[in-house]
Amino acid sequence: MRTSWADAVADADNSAAVTSASVANVVTASAAPSRGGRPAYVPPHLRNRPVTTESCAAPAAPAAPSPVGGTSKLSASAAPATGGSRRGGGSVRDVVRAGSSGARTGWHSRGGGGNRKEREANPFLNDDETIEVAFDSKENSGINFDAYEDIPVETSGENVPPPVNTFAEIDLGDTLNENIRRCRYVKPTPVQRYAIPISLAGRDLMACAQTGSGKTAAFCFPIISAIMRGPPGPRQRGSRTALPLALILSPTRELSVQIHEEARKFSFQTGVRAVVAYGGAPINQQLRDLERGVDILVATPGRLVDLMERARVSLQHIRYLALDEADRMLDMGFEPQIRRIVEQMDMPPRGQRQTMLFSATFPKEIQRLASDFLYKYIFLAVGRVGSSTDLIVQRVEFVTESDKRSHLMDLIHAQRDSGAHGKQSLTLVFVETKRGADSLEHWLCMNGFPATTIHGDRTQQEREQALRSFKTGATPILVATDVAARGLDIPHVAHVINFDLPNDIDDYVHRIGRTGRAGKSGLATAFFNDSNASLARSLSELMQESNQEVPQWLTRYAAARSHSGGGGGRNRRSGGARFGGRDFRRDSSYTKGGGGDYYGGSFGASAGYGGGYGSAGVASAWD
Numbered sequence: 001m002r003t004s005w006a007d008a009v010a011d012a013d014n015s016a017a018v019t020s021a022s023v024a025n026v027v028t029a030s031a032a033p034s035r036g037g038r039p040a041y042v043p044p045h046l047r048n049r050p051v052t053t054e055s056c057a058a059p060a061a062p063a064a065p066s067p068v069g070g071t072s073k074l075s076a077s078a079a080p081a082t083g084g085s086r087r088g089g090g091s092v093r094d095v096v097r098a099g100s101s102g103a104r105t106g107w108h109s110r111g112g113g114g115n116r117k118e119r120e121a122n123p124f125l126n127d128d129e130t131i132e133v134a135f136d137s138k139e140n141s142g143i144n145f146d147a148y149e150d151i152p153v154e155t156s157g158e159n160v161p162p163p164v165n166t167f168a169e170i171d172l173g174d175t176l177n178e179n180i181r182r183c184r185y186v187k188p189t190p191v192q193r194y195a196i197p198i199s200l201a202g203r204d205l206m207a208c209a210q211t212g213s214g215k216t217a218a219f220c221f222p223i224i225s226a227i228m229r230g231p232p233g234p235r236q237r238g239s240r241t242a243l244p245l246a247l248i249l250s251p252t253r254e255l256s257v258q259i260h261e262e263a264r265k266f267s268f269q270t271g272v273r274a275v276v277a278y279g280g281a282p283i284n285q286q287l288r289d290l291e292r293g294v295d296i297l298v299a300t301p302g303r304l305v306d307l308m309e310r311a312r313v314s315l316q317h318i319r320y321l322a323l324d325e326a327d328r329m330l331d332m333g334f335e336p337q338i339r340r341i342v343e344q345m346d347m348p349p350r351g352q353r354q355t356m357l358f359s360a361t362f363p364k365e366i367q368r369l370a371s372d373f374l375y376k377y378i379f380l381a382v383g384r385v386g387s388s389t390d391l392i393v394q395r396v397e398f399v400t401e402s403d404k405r406s407h408l409m410d411l412i413h414a415q416r417d418s419g420a421h422g423k424q425s426l427t428l429v430f431v432e433t434k435r436g437a438d439s440l441e442h443w444l445c446m447n448g449f450p451a452t453t454i455h456g457d458r459t460q461q462e463r464e465q466a467l468r469s470f471k472t473g474a475t476p477i478l479v480a481t482d483v484a485a486r487g488l489d490i491p492h493v494a495h496v497i498n499f500d501l502p503n504d505i506d507d508y509v510h511r512i513g514r515t516g517r518a519g520k521s522g523l524a525t526a527f528f529n530d531s532n533a534s535l536a537r538s539l540s541e542l543m544q545e546s547n548q549e550v551p552q553w554l555t556r557y558a559a560a561r562s563h564s565g566g567g568g569g570r571n572r573r574s575g576g577a578r579f580g581g582r583d584f585r586r587d588s589s590y591t592k593g594g595g596g597d598y599y600g601g602s603f604g605a606s607a608g609y610g611g612g613y614g615s616a617g618v619a620s621a622w623d
């Protein structure tokens, strides 16, 4: 049985009615074992205390085993495979694929792979429908395509393949089409309309499209389809080194797990096998998974390097490379590791592999770095006329440090009171530090609000448990650091609160993008005070561009920063840029050959775009 927000609050209210000693017990209770025999989450302040029997957080839903580490999935992934058939379709590609059975890559041709198809778990069998019961059903109406109708799209590069309007226009193969249908994707989102034909044409791509707009499928579909119709991969012949054909890199473990879950759905019964490898989870399970054969490897960079150093993965047969959150992957923290993987190991060079970079934000200096990895690439920017206003309402409130907690409490109370018929919604609260996350979570629990936390000091098992507990609504408040800012697709997040604002406007864009996804509406509230002055200008510009109400005081802060010469560094935006997805190659400062690449400089496509470029230093489809 799932505990709803209303139940949880009622429980909390009951607890609050008793003595403070019993409140302490309520909190301490999280040390009790949860259902399914897994230890329940223990808030940080109680980790060394004796175990009692009640819980601050409502009990988490039981979980099916994850592909790696045994804790990440909500789905009943061990269920037998049903539906769909690799051989059943009439598509040429499927026939080719089926006809090559046993000779090509995929589990049925790998050492030890044997008769794996029969054992393929059905990734569509999950308990989403049960989860929906706890949430407001009007939130489940699926993607709102009207929100995307007049979306401005810009492409640049040579010979850009034309976009498609429907999935039927692309020959993805019957099995993949069946999986798309199972995902309930009726038609492609704008980024998919453009990116899929570009990728299927074999072109390198740098794609910038707003958060929650379906970028994962935009790179997964062409990869899966190309593997299905391409020549067989190498046979491992007794070697324990895995030889994937495609590599998808992402910056966080949870995002890698999520992309892998998506890839498994899209590739169900296609014969294409996706495996995930990420840090913090037991490596032995991942090694066993790799030994069974891998076509698509989804990985975080650190774990991948580890596997390569152990000679358990070789990239010499990579045909497709995708970097999700590519600007993050190439910023100062990750760049050396990515260069090592892409340029200094055994991966085929650009031009011999196909490379796809995706993100919602692409600062120019990162585009410049990224161009080292790309060959004659197409730049694609997908924005939205009407901007984000329709989907994410952004609010900024001036709140001093000492008032933040009481303000947060007001917001959470308001949110609870607006919940229809006891249905709940989720609130994601971003803070700057791990310690701050633990402390706020503790305080929320003490005040009767079931909360959990995700940050880099927690074990991977705790992180996955926290995410699961949040997704199911068992703990409808998640306090997070930036580790949860990018890519995570969590349905029913109604409110993102920037308790501490980030220093970088791009981080803000990704954080608020955890709500208002796939055409649904969302709310984002930020607490601003003097310590955020450096963000004032870029925040105010972003809000203006998204047709949000900018408070007068924020405009004054922004003006003061402009006069004092502080504009938010690389985050500075130009006012009034209707469309910020600008290809850096269009800059006059860019010299042909500077990126080792030819750029034709012609626009290949434009849909409904009537505005000119600004001189924004940041390319963001939110503009």
Ligand SMILES: Nc1ncnc2c1ncn2[C@@H]1O[C@H](COP(=O)(O)OP(=O)(O)OP(=O)(O)O)[C@@H](O)[C@H]1O
Pocket (backbone or CB within 6 Å): 143, 184, 185, 186, 187, 188, 189, 192, 209, 210, 211, 212, 213, 214, 215, 216, 217, 359, 360, 486, 487, 488, 489, 513, 517, 518
């Ligand atoms: N064609 C489609 N029709 C309906 N829903 C879709 C379609 N494509 C993707 N979605 C859904 O939209 C949601 C957002 O997709 P996804 O996570 O790929 O977004 P994203 O662009 O990668 O976001 P972010 O920038 O935050 O990483 C997912 O729940 C996905 O299942």
